[in-house]
Amino acid sequence: MKLLVTGGAGFIGSAVVRQAVGEGHAVINLDALTYAACLENVASVANDPLYSFEQVDIRDAAAVDECIARNAPDAIMHLAAESHVDRSIDGPGVFIETNVMGTYNLLQSARALWERKGRDETFRFHHISTDEVFGSLPADPDVQFTEDTPYDPRSPYSASKASSDHLVRAWHETYGLPIVLTNCSNNYGPYHFPEKLIPVIILNALAGKPLPIYGDGSNVRDWLYVEDHADALLCVLKNGQVGRSYNIGGENERSNLQLVRTLCEILDRLSPRSDNASYAELITFVADRPGHDARYAIDPTRIRTELGWRPSVTVEEGLERTVRWYLDNEAWWQALQNREGVGQRLGTKA
Numbered sequence: 001m002k003l004l005v006t007g008g009a010g011f012i013g014s015a016v017v018r019q020a021v022g023e024g025h026a027v028i029n030l031d032a033l034t035y036a037a038c039l040e041n042v043a044s045v046a047n048d049p050l051y052s053f054e055q056v057d058i059r060d061a062a063a064v065d066e067c068i069a070r071n072a073p074d075a076i077m078h079l080a081a082e083s084h085v086d087r088s089i090d091g092p093g094v095f096i097e098t099n100v101m102g103t104y105n106l107l108q109s110a111r112a113l114w115e116r117k118g119r120d121e122t123f124r125f126h127h128i129s130t131d132e133v134f135g136s137l138p139a140d141p142d143v144q145f146t147e148d149t150p151y152d153p154r155s156p157y158s159a160s161k162a163s164s165d166h167l168v169r170a171w172h173e174t175y176g177l178p179i180v181l182t183n184c185s186n187n188y189g190p191y192h193f194p195e196k197l198i199p200v201i202i203l204n205a206l207a208g209k210p211l212p213i214y215g216d217g218s219n220v221r222d223w224l225y226v227e228d229h230a231d232a233l234l235c236v237l238k239n240g241q242v243g244r245s246y247n248i249g250g251e252n253e254r255s256n257l258q259l260v261r262t263l264c265e266i267l268d269r270l271s272p273r274s275d276n277a278s279y280a281e282l283i284t285f286v287a288d289r290p291g292h293d294a295r296y297a298i299d300p301t302r303i304r305t306e307l308g309w310r311p312s313v314t315v316e317e318g319l320e321r322t323v324r325w326y327l328d329n330e331a332w333w334q335a336l337q338n339r340e341g342v343g344q345r346l347g348t349k350a
Ligand SMILES: NC(=O)c1ccc[n+]([C@@H]2O[C@H](COP(=O)([O-])OP(=O)(O)OC[C@H]3O[C@@H](n4cnc5c(N)ncnc54)[C@H](O)[C@@H]3O)[C@@H](O)[C@H]2O)c1
Pocket: 006, 007, 008, 009, 010, 011, 012, 013, 030, 031, 032, 033, 034, 035, 036, 037, 038, 056, 057, 058, 059, 078, 079, 080, 081, 082, 083, 084, 098, 102, 128, 129, 130, 131, 161, 183, 184, 185, 186, 187, 188, 193
């Protein structure tokens, strides 16, 4: 298959690019190279004849149209987005421009290509979204997000992603564009940009800095290893039913405090502090995020029963791999330390 992957220089997109090239697909990586991008993430496939890169901003409709028409992919996997909730609180405008208008531009160009291909039924527009569109869950472990949970986004980020999901469904219902949609829980793993919780904790710990936890640390997330997510996305692209959405989860619910304590235990083993004190002593509770959703949890029944997919690693295994990766790849994260906003507390302007 010839795949056009948007956002392929980001955290999840690069995992999709690496895996897709590894499976023998031709991959065009379309990315604007914003502050969150790093072409180093795809260095392992950069010289592969199956791989090519196009620097395109999805807010630029003409550039998107030209790129899609010229490459004429069999499928588009759309991951490009502004993705950080804290940044969406401080500056929501670019989230609307990229996540909503950018998705609209892609849908229009994909639709034109699909029409030129004679409305080819094998064509796919795969929209990659988040479980945050469903809002916040109560603590009751029997209540989880299903594909039928009503949308209830509560941050500018999740509202912009929810808007894009609605556009994608509308282009299927109205124009017949063959789409699949996935809503995934929180990802973690190698190449995670150092503004998100897990890399912040690992890198602050190694620097002997406080480990910031928003509020009381009781917020619960369902953690998925990024390479499992990439695997699930390729599975849905190949086997998912047209017009259908699939929730993807790690089946690994943890509170932020539990997660950080686990990271500290791993770091204590793999990179002990000189005085042998635990990294957990550096845990510091800081002001909560405005509108911080209490709990996200995915009911994975559909993807498991219809497509036979389930995650391959537990959160403990995945976190250990992740810590080892950051310990072994200091040059990667050191190079990102000077990017705008990295190392600062964002999202407090509300
Ligand atoms: N990170 C998570 O836990 C998570 C969970 C579920 C869903 N998602 C979704 O997965 C996708 C990828 O998330 P991520 O964590 O890899 O994000 P990321 O921020 O690491 O990467 C986003 C990529 O998109 C590119 N991009 C941003 N604006 C662009 C524009 N205007 N034009 C072209 N490219 C642009 C960036 O340069 C970057 O390479 C997003 O759509 C996000 O909503 C993320």
